[in-house]
Amino acid sequence: MLYHDADDDNDLAGQDRAGQGKIPVPDHVQQAIITLLKWTGDDPEREGLRDTPLRVARAWKEYCSGYEDDPSLHLSRTFEEVGGYDELVLLKGIPFQSHCEHHMAPIIGKASIAYMPRDRVVGISKLARVLHGYSRRLQVQERLTAEVAACIWEHLHPHGVAVVIEASHSCMTARGVRTPGVSMITSRLLGCFLDDHRSREEVMSLMGY
Ligand SMILES: [Zn+2]
Numbered sequence: 630m631l632y633h634d635a636d637d638d639n640d641l642a643g644q645d646r647a648g649q650g651k652i653p654v655p656d657h658v659q660q661a662i663i664t665l666l667k668w669t670g671d672d673p674e675r676e677g678l679r680d681t682p683l684r685v686a687r688a689w690k691e692y693c694s695g696y697e698d699d700p701s702l703h704l705s706r707t708f709e710e711v712g713g714y715d716e717l718v719l720l721k722g723i724p725f726q727s728h729c730e731h732h733m734a735p736i737i738g739k740a741s742i743a744y745m746p747r748d749r750v751v752g753i754s755k756l757a758r759v760l761h762g763y764s765r766r767l768q769v770q771e772r773l774t775a776e777v778a779a780c781i782w783e784h785l786h787p788h789g790v791a792v793v794i795e796a797s798h799s800c801m802t803a804r805g806v807r808t809p810g811v812s813m814i815t816s817r818l819l820g821c822f823l824d825d826h827r828s829r830e831e832v833m834s835l836m837g838y
Contacts (some may be wrong), residue, residue, distance in 0.1 A: 659683060662686060666675065673809050700758070700776075702778050706751070717828075717835070719835055720741065720757060721835070721836060721837070725739070725796075727765065729799075732804070736770060737799070740794045741792070743791040744788075745788035745820070747788050777792045777817075782819050788820050789818070789823070791816070792812070796812060796813055797812045798813065
């Protein structure tokens with residue numbers, strides 16, 4: 630049962646506009662990036678770097694656009710007419726990007742989000758929007774997983790919620806111990822997925838774990 634919302638395309642257009650860099654960037658923000666460029670050993674005056682402070686500042690506003698999002702609002706519109714459907718709903722393998730709060734380095738991965746509806750469901754795209762609302766911030770993967778699960782638990786009041794996130798952390802693959810190909814898996818199970826082992830086995834096997 631897929632509910633597509635007419636406003637989704639408009640939302641994407643809004644994100645693209647921000648990405649094209651229309652927002653003003655204060656001088657002190659650009660200066661901070663110039664300082665960082667110097668610190669790396671490069672010359673911020675050279676031609677290739679001249680607009681970099683502006684681009685970096687706008688890129689970071691976009692990476693962190695989740696701070697301006699209240700993810701719970703995406704769950705405010707629900708559908709109670711579900712044709713007697715009371716089995717689990719799973720959105721599997723949603724790609725996302727976040728940044729670790731320790732190094733501001735990319736976290737790139739996929740999330741699977743499931744819930745067992747009690748009396749209402751949400752539009753299918755809304756689970757991804759909740760994920761993106763929290764992932765577009767500085768994060769640690771454990772908190773991201775817990776926040777997505779708690780948001781669905783508190784606002785949809787389902788019988789259960791299961792969130793599994795698998796991601797690779799650039800701060801580990803590109804620096805530090807430099808181990809590419811390693812991914813980290815975190816999970817948060819609430820309600821029936823925590824208490825009932827058959828529900829848990831079903832959701833984990835549907836997710837592919
Ligand atoms: Zn890190």
